[in-house]
Amino acid sequence: MTAVEATRGTLxxxxxxxxxxxxxxDRRPGxxxxxxxxxxxxxxxxxxxxxxVGASWWALAIAAVLAVVYTQLGFIGHDAGHKQIFRGRRGNxxxxxxxxxxxVGLSYGWxxxxxxxxxxxxxxxxxxxxxxxxxxxxxxxxxxxxxGLVRAWTRLQAYIFFPLLFLEGVSLHIAxxxxxxxxxxxxxxxxxxxxxxxxxxxxxxxxxxxxxxTPAQAVAFIAVxxxxxxxxxxxxxxxxxxxxxILAADDGTDYLxxxxxxxxxxxxxxFIDGVFGGLNYQIEHHLFPSMPRPNLRRAQPLIRRxxxxxxxxxxxxSLLDSYRQALRHLHEAGRExx
Numbered sequence: 001m002t003a004v005e006a007t008r009g010t011l012x013x014x015x016x017x018x019x020x021x022x023x024x025x026d027r028r029p030g031x032x033x034x035x036x037x038x039x040x041x042x043x044x045x046x047x048x049x050x051x052x053v054g055a056s057w058w059a060l061a062i063a064a065v066l067a068v069v070y071t072q073l074g075f076i077g078h079d080a081g082h083k084q085i086f087r088g089r090r091g092n093x094x095x096x097x098x099x100x101x102x103x104v105g106l107s108y109g110w111x112x113x114x115x116x117x118x119x120x121x122x123x124x125x126x127x128x129x130x131x132x133x134x135x136x137x138x139x140x141x142x143x144x145x146x147x148g149l150v151r152a153w154t155r156l157q158a159y160i161f162f163p164l165l166f167l168e169g170v171s172l173h174i175a176x177x178x179x180x181x182x183x184x185x186x187x188x189x190x191x192x193x194x195x196x197x198x199x200x201x202x203x204x205x206x207x208x209x210x211x212x213x214t215p216a217q218a219v220a221f222i223a224v225x226x227x228x229x230x231x232x233x234x235x236x237x238x239x240x241x242x243x244x245x246i247l248a249a250d251d252g253t254d255y256l257x258x259x260x261x262x263x264x265x266x267x268x269x270x271f272i273d274g275v276f277g278g279l280n281y282q283i284e285h286h287l288f289p290s291m292p293r294p295n296l297r298r299a300q301p302l303i304r305r306x307x308x309x310x311x312x313x314x315x316x317x318s319l320l321d322s323y324r325q326a327l328r329h330l331h332e333a334g335r336e337x338x
Contacts, residue, residue, distance in 0.1 A: 012256040012287075015306050019288060024299045028292040032085045036076060042069045043103065047208070055213050063221045067228035073103045074233060075277030075293075081112040082289040097190055101197035105205060106172055109194055110179030119289055123241050123262040126249040130241070135164060136330065139246055143336035158331035161238075168230030236275075239266050239322035240282040243329035244315065259286040260307060264325075265300070265316040272319065273297060283307075283314065 019025055046066045053059050079085055080096035093108075100108035114129050121127035125139055133142035136157050143154050153160065180195050209218040244262045247253065253261070266272060266280040273280060281296035284303050291299060307314040317325070 063225035105201040107176035107179040124247040165234035166227040169226040242326035
């Protein structure tokens, strides 16, 4: 280890000691008890309202409400995946599976594996699954060689980005189906539980809609619900890293600098905290993934001051500006096609 690497490692250890001394790594069972109870109650109330409304086009308003509730449940699953809620892994995993597979219809095992790889190598080419080329490209070199309609699509990807998010929910469900059907995708300890709860969600969800609503209303409900769910999820994660530096595959940046330099915070107060499930404190979350969500707000000024004191660039901006930066990055990444 070089002297520079040793110094940087010491910096992170010093920051971690500050977080521990301020009790910011301690669990917050009271907060999560209230948060989970309120979210589950909203979930149950929305479905109860659908039963009461019955075969009416007013059901589409409930679909919009459920899109919000599903995303908030997803945030709880995210926190469980990072072991923010319980001390032990087993409790967090079981809660995450119930919330994700049964409550939302997403494979917890698949998503956590993918998300943990992102956390280990944020914005690092070839290692971060969130910047792998697909319908969108986030690295300019990935646009090279695209032809025909794909080339035209990539050329316009900055304009297509937000409309494309309406399909994100469908994409997540398809990936989850593939994951639970693949023996290699889900951990052996929870594979049967994941498959059972995922299948139960699918049956109850589709069954309830086509029993309570007319076929046309059921299809419209699914389109509104899944479309807005995907849009909400996509808008929650898009500001965090899109438009921040892309690291080369062989980049050797230390943990502290890698997490801070590739992440962006979004300001806006407690309302934004609630809407984005604490993900607006992306720098703090990436530095300390197991830090409970309510502690991120308290940690933010301490970590920002630490970064400024050690001349580490700390990115924080408004929500609208974060989207502007993300879209500008997408536009630049598609330059190869123009």
